[in-house]
Amino acid sequence: MINDKDSQKIVDYIQNFSRKHSLFVMAYGTGCGAIEIPATMTSRYDAERFGIRGAATPRQADVLLITGYLATKTLKRVIRVYEQMQEPKYVIGFGSCTINGGMYYDSYNTINALEQYIPVDVYINGCMPRPESVISGFIKLQELIQQGKADNGKRYRENLEWYRTNQKKIIKNWKMPDYNW
Amino acid sequence: MEDLGLKIFGAILTTIMAFAVGMTYGGIVRKLTARVQNRFGPPFYQNFLDLVKLQSKKTNIAHGFMGHTAPVWIIIASITVLMFIPILNGNLWFPNLNFHGDLIFILYMMVFGSLGMALGAGQTGNPNSAIGVTRGLSMMVGYEIPFVLALVALMVQYHTTSIQDLMQIQHESGTWLIFSNPFAFLAALFASLGMFRYSPFDIVGAPAELASGPMSEFGGKYLGTMMTGGSIFSFIKLTLYVDLFLGGAGNPDHIGIWATLAGIGVLLIKTFTLYMVPVFYGWVSPRYRTEQAIRYFWGWPTALGIIGLIWAVY
Amino acid sequence: MNLFFIILLILFSSAILAFISNRIVRGSSGIIAFIGITAASILFFTQLSIGSTYSFSLGGIQMQFGLNSFTYLFAIIVLGLGVMASLYSIQYMKGKERLGYFYFNFVLTILGMVGIIFSQDFITFFIFWEIMTWSSYLIVIYNGYSVSKVGIKYMIFSALGAYAMLTAIVSIKGIYGSFMIKDAMAAGAFNFTDHLYIPILLLIGFAVKAALMPLHVWAPKAYSMSPMSFTAVFSGAMSKMGILGMGLVLASIYSHASPEDSVNSLILKQVLGWLGGITAVMATIYALIQTDAKKLLAYSSIAQLGYIVVGLSTGTQLGVMAALFLAVVHAIFKGTLFMAAGAVEKQAGTTDMTKVSGLIRKMPFTFFASLISIIALAGVPPLGGFVGKWMLYESLITESDSYFLVIVIFFSSTAAFLYSYRFLFGLFLGQEEKETEHVKEAPLTMVIPMTILALLLIVTGLYPGILFEPIAHGMEYLGYSNVNWDMSVLNNIWGEQTNMSYIFTSIGVVFVVVILFISLKGYKGTRNVGTKEISTSGEIPLEHENLTYQLDYYKPFERAAAPLYKRSMNKIWNDIGNALEAVFNFTRRIYTGNGQTYALFVIIFLVILLIFKDSLFAN
């Protein structure tokens, strides 16, 4: 008879394995990065062989892919979409703009660092990153999932106050439903 | 009592098999589609991974009672229809609740799931869901006409409404119904294009345009359960077609373990061949609008169905 | 005094009392009507036995009251639905004006129907038929001036039917010398050999009430514009009076058919069947473009009556059984649906589906009743509606010659899913309106009848045998022998059967297992949210915004089926009316006002008389 801890380990392994190999991507096509997604998905680079697949709505999605700069107006929608996704969920920041603002580092209307507003698991740098780097980013995410380190939703829940403060700094007229369980 | 136990065991076995086969077929189709598009494609067991992942989601969103029970309706419809469709001809390992499998009942029971799904999608309040549902129901009126024409043709031709009897007739005469009433088969085949909702008839859940239509508010365990129901359903449809037109599978004279396995093999070959028809058709077709799809079904498929019915009567 | 009279007297006196009492205590007439109808029903079901008759004569004409097993079936519909509707009506009509007027006519309509059921001769039949027609007409125009045109339309068609019926009745008396229905049936009055016109005229008379294809134009508005508590009876029970008459006429044709008139019967069978089929299709496709729930239900009633007529027209045992079963089940579910629509109208103020949505959380019991009735209406297993549909299809496939009728019916019944879903979605699903925030569940006395009827639908699905028993007896009265039925197994003549209890077991077991699985799995992580929290590309719907999809609901279907929408029976009747008016206008010109012209007419008349003297007065 295996004890509970071991059986839990096995269940975790199976769950993580399937999570890792079945990533439904909600590609939030902001900025110029959206054009790289078709290239990644179609025949030349074929992300589907890793189980990466497009999802139509945040309810079905596992990965939120922010492809490029985020205007403050868009950030509001991104937060909404992120909160509508179901746990476990992952976020990939895509392109320099999500990392440090990129060429929009001094724009009055785009944010500079995505992880200040929602937790990010993996950043893919480049302007724009090519499909190879996108896939390598996904593989990095898969590794994190297999090791159980991708705890995006948990981080958000635990540091909700901090994230909210940052978000409200940008979005002055805060009229969003509360994020509750 | 022993009989009942065997029946329950058989029912569970049938369900598991239908589920596994349906999921695997879906995976194989994904792989084949990828190969046709010059991609490598996901492994054939990808659908199982998707299902496990969806079921192991930690949080879920329920939009009220109907939204919560929508997947239940789908599972009810699929399993109940499965219970009334003979899988193998006269085999003890796949006993059904009603061995005759009445066609009218099955026609109506197949709608049960769609109705529940539609109600669940309606309660979510997402406009995309409602639009998808109206498209799906409208299209159903389209493809049911040739399908029913074909089924009525068969029923009238052989004076039976039971699938089991139709299988027995094919077994005894040695000819498949596809040869004795080819028009009915063609009509039913066209109807199956709409039933499987591959392109060109996939406007119901167009991902980019409607955000996957009726499913747009379902995720996690709900989506996973719906996937299970859908997989069982696709197996049911294929088995129904094989039973009706392609002679079914299995041999009532030999019911040993090897004969059963051979029967399952034959069934798999036949169903897979049939499954390839809508898939092949879908690969080379763009998408129809709803009214175009309805008109399509009311055109040649219905004409073929009428010819088949006249063929059957005279 | 005889029991028949007592029952009628109870109803009549409660009608009068209801009329008077509203003057004394406001709102008491509803309770009196309910008590009266309930007392009459209790007396009916406990004291009256099938086969008892009572003869009396009035003005030298022999009349007879009686109860046979065929009419007993309709008595179940009328009195059962009557009790439920009057109970429902108490709260529904509360606060409205002219309650005395309404309840007087309400009870009088029930009285008329009970009288029709009792009457064994054509004279009483006709008298009660007219009582029913007139009192229902008075309720149709209850809502005031805006519906007076609807009432006139209803009256014109009813009068047309009544004249046709009266002509037939007089002819029967003239030819066969008896007013008794039984005598006429036995003498073959409805046969198609000698007097073709008698059954046809009678059928026209009944077809008006059953809203058959060319004579249905009064129905949609009359059904949708009267108070809903009455429409439940109007559409549920009163239309079945037409079916009762048709059943009498048709069944006697089939059971007494002699070989030489079989050609005529065959033609009639085909004509009636196709009329029913076309009625079903046209009413269905019109139902699904309606935006008012009441109108949708009204059209759907017409469609369902089309199925019943198709079943009757087959004349086979299974077909007639299906028709009668559908008649009872239709009374139940359509009564429930009209009651539900009425409850929504009462609570939310309107049944316009473009204005109301998302009531499921506010009116769960009404939703449950509607859901069950809609499942039965659509014919989805395992409820009573499916049993009727199954028998109808099997009878058409196994025993009829018109296989294409099956397709027509099937088209109609598949398209019925569209409007069924439209009804549920339009009123109960979708996003919640801000205007309907105050809406609460309907009062208890409105919910109870709906729930009872909905539960009845489940019972008739599991044990259709409890309805098969009276139906089988009724059919034996019509001349069928050895009507076989089972408690919960459906049989067709090829020996195939469908076992409802198996279906129920399968559905029940799977339902319990899966619902437990889906509810318990991840119970803590499952969050219940409102209808505003939807994934609309990250946008947040504002408070006053309602994103429910309601306008042009089945536009794609409309586009695909555009040719079917081109012809409307209403237009044809309008054309006929205009043509008649032109003829009358022309006739009016005879009266020129000039004495010389009139003298000329007299001379012309005399000349004609002289010319045709020989042929006219030959004998």
Next chain:
Amino acid sequence: MTDLIKEQKLLENVTNPFKIKGRVIRNRRVEVFCDKETVSSVLLYAKTQLGYIHLAHMTCIDWIDENKFELVYTIWSPVEKVHLFVKTKIDRENPEMENIDRIWDQANTYEREMREMFGIEFPGLKGERDFALEDWEEIPPMRKDFDTHNYAQQTYFNRPGREDAKDVRETLVERSGTEVPDFAKKYSRER
């Protein structure tokens, strides 16, 4: 090329009735300068009499040294195939300009943008005040006295090393004190 006779004639057609100045920029480009008050009559005249039926663009330039906003109306004649620029300068303090969406409906869009980005008021302008921005509380961002770099540094969380417009690689090199790697040199700007 030609001597721009057509353009010269067209310029005179506009300038003569209103006694305003103007010049031919190059072939098919003509500009006129007018007062704040005459702009709408020039535009209306050009549209109705001279065939410049299309408003191609409207824009604004902030001449902060002159303390003026310059508004440019670009209109086009499909017959002559000539762009006419109607330019006017208005005060920077409490800027206000006549609303021309009665002449061209599409002017509404440009005017809303200018109202939001420069703070120019157009009396009688329809539409929400928020056009591209949401809940903007600072001075209009396209004005030259708005320091966008400073604003961004204060509002958004700048990542260290990204304070200026310099190549990130150079910043990294400076900070670590090592040479630019060879593979990076290939893409360097100083190549």
